Amino acid sequence: MDTGFHSTVRTARTVAAMEWTLEWRQGHQLASVGLFALSSVYVAFQAASRGTAPEAWTAMLWLVYLFSGFTAVGRLFDRERSATRRYLQWTVEPLGLMLGKLLHAILTTTALSAIVLGAFVLFLGWPGEGVRTSLVVLAAWLGGVSMTTTLVFVTAVASQVQSGGSTLAAILGLPLLLPQLILATRMTTGALQGTPWSILGEIPLFLAALSAGTSVMACILFPYIWRA
Secondary structure, eight states: OHHHHHHHHHHHHHHHHHHHHHHHHTHHHHHHHHHHHHHHHHHHHHHSOTTOOHHHHHHHHHHHHHHHHHHHHTTTTSGGGSTTHHHHHHHSOHHHHHHHHHHHHHHHHHHHHHHHHHHHHHHHOOSSSOOOHHHHHHHHHHHHHHHHHHHHHHHHHHTTSSSOHHHHHHHHHHHHHHHHHHHHHHHHHHHHTTOOHHHHTHHHHHHHHHHHHHHHHHHHHHHHHHOO
16 A cells, blocks of 8 residues: 555656646746736736725636636646557556646646736735735635646546537536635635634635545546546
8 A cells, every 4th residue: 555655646746747847848838827817917907906995806816816727727638638648548647647737736826826916916006904915815825726626627527528628628617616716705805804814714624625625536536537
């Protein structure tokens, strides 16, 4: 069992490192995601102004997060649709492959969350007084990670479709992301309005539970659909 566990962890680390290496070599993909996120923030800046109400500020933030997340994670399994798929099916452990993809996606989302939130604060400032900065950062990270795990799972399922996989991922992903979006926006708005932790404390637990549940479901189901 220990050997199998260590093999899975080693595979996950190798896959995550390989994804990062390929992303850096194909720098246009990272640049396109970053440019899309920053352009969206600039559009929000042009449409709004400093002193925007917390509700509007939150809505714009999570719209940018949502579409940036689809842009960043939507192509995660594109290589597994190519001619290398058959080779990977018999040489890479599916659980390790999924864990590696999840790790890579979570790290990417963390960096993307920092960029988007920093750009929002730079262009639009904090909306009002009494903002609980640490809670806003926690909401941005937890909400982003929760959405990412769902997108990775949906993208993995859609990758098994020979054609129309991107469309299927969008159709499946949007309804599944609604709970995360509702919780994340409520927590962000509350943090911007200075709501104490005692009131918001359950929301991070729900977001963490959704993220963990989706990750476990992906790890359980992916080995079956990968070898199908």
